[in-house]
Structure formats: structure tokens, C-alpha cells
Amino acid sequence: MLVIYHLYHSGVALEYNGDLIVFDYFNDYSEEIKTGLASGIIRDKCLQKYNKIYVFVSHQHRDHYNPVIFKWQEYNPNIYYILSDDIKVDQKDKLSQVKKGDYLLLDKLKASVYGTTDLGVSFLLEHDGLRIFHAGDLNWWHWNSFSAEQLQEEERGFKDEVDKLIGEKIDIAFIPVDPRLEENYYLAGDYFIEKVKPVLFVPIHFADNYDITEKFAERIKSIETEVAVIRKRGQKIIYKQKS
Numbered sequence: 001m002l003v004i005y006h007l008y009h010s011g012v013a014l015e016y017n018g019d020l021i022v023f024d025y026f027n028d029y030s031e032e033i034k035t036g037l038a039s040g041i042i043r044d045k046c047l048q049k050y051n052k053i054y055v056f057v058s059h060q061h062r063d064h065y066n067p068v069i070f071k072w073q074e075y076n077p078n079i080y081y082i083l084s085d086d087i088k089v090d091q092k093d094k095l096s097q098v099k100k101g102d103y104l105l106l107d108k109l110k111a112s113v114y115g116t117t118d119l120g121v122s123f124l125l126e127h128d129g130l131r132i133f134h135a136g137d138l139n140w141w142h143w144n145s146f147s148a149e150q151l152q153e154e155e156r157g158f159k160d161e162v163d164k165l166i167g168e169k170i171d172i173a174f175i176p177v178d179p180r181l182e183e184n185y186y187l188a189g190d191y192f193i194e195k196v197k198p199v200l201f202v203p204i205h206f207a208d209n210y211d212i213t214e215k216f217a218e219r220i221k222s223i224e225t226e227v228a229v230i231r232k233r234g235q236k237i238i239y240k241q242k243s
Helices: 067-074 148-163 179-184 187-196 211-219
Strands: 002-008 011-016 019-023 053-057 079-084 095-098 103-106 109-114 122-127 130-134 172-176 200-204 236-239
Touching (some): 011 130, 053 067, 067 079, 079 103, 095 103, 148 187, 172 187, 187 200, 200 236
Parallel strands (some): 019 053, 053 079, 079 095, 130 172, 172 200
Antiparallel strands (some): 002 011, 002 236, 103 109, 109 122
């Protein structure tokens, strides 16, 4: 059984077989007194129970990356960082900086690095038979302010990258559902579900606009893919791997 926590925006954490996998953690502030995954905050003691911790960062944008992640190794030395190579860091140990096309094998975790339509990379992981895709800023950026040529380029770039995943078995996909795109918010998720057919689709990149996830779930009618509805920071999703 896998437990997923929505941390904030594109930040998610996954507990699986005693390990913790974190993607794109940046919001380290909460008005709540309590910290922990259920509050969307990763701090000190909550890190100590894991056998291994893998921290992925798709790119340097401030809504995806916070250097506070490097403080976590003070509480659990069994931590490894996988960052896009556009991020400037001083740390050398237990760190890999990656670009599109790279492949990593870290203990029992395999990571293939894909491209994006913005900055950095996206990730496809395999961990004990579970396959997870995190898009980072790989999105169909259909801005109403763009020219026809720009829109065609954005569409082509997104589809070209997603099409590389066709035929891949993906259990869980984290894909942007961005309300700033207005009526076009659904395009990336709809295309990804149609072409890749993940078992579970989890929206990301929507900041505090939780209603957009319910709107997206109501729009998408897929027999093969379940769409998660996110209603709050720290929300827990239970995923039971299908045989």
C-alpha cells in the first residue's frame, strides 16, 4: 500500500515500503502549530522513521524548489537528492543533478528523466514495482495571450514529450491542472489520461485553488483512470497497487 500526501501546489510525498519519496517541496510555512506530512510541512522528527528518503526537484522555480530540503539530512542521513541540473547547489554528497535522457539506479529505485515544456525536467520512477510519473512544469501551456504560432508550439512540445510515455505502465501520475490557464486548464490532464492511461491521476500546480481538482474530475470520464480530488493541504490518498 502506498500513501500519498498533497503537500502544496506541485509538492507531494509518498510513503512506500518504509521509504519516503518527495517531489517539488517548496512551501515550508503553515499557520498550524502541528507539522508533519498531514499538515503539508516536512520537518525534523517526521523524517526519522524512514529507511531511505529520495528528494526530487524538477527545476529551480521558487514554487518548486526550496533549499530547506538540505536541512533534512540533519535528521535522517539516509537521504538522497535528485535535482534538475539548472539548480545551483553547493552540496556534492548524496546528490545527482540530471537532465533529460538521464537514468539513475539508487538502491531499489529507478529514475528515468524526461523533458518539459518549461524549465528543468520531469521524472518517471519505479520503486518495488510501483511506477510513478511527476511532470514538474511539463504542461500544455495554452495561454489566451499567446499567438497562434506560440500555441501550436506549446501543444506540439507537450504532446511530443507525453507521447514518449505511451505504452509505459504508470500507476500514479502527477500532472498540472493550472487554473491560470482559464478554460484551458484541463488540456494537459485530458491528453495525458487519453494517451498514457495511468491508474491514478493526481492534479498538481494549482496553489490554493482546490476547486479546480473537483472540476477536472467531473469533466474527465475515464474507465481506466481514477482522478483524485484534492480538498486541502496535507490530504492523504491511499493507493492500493493492483496485481
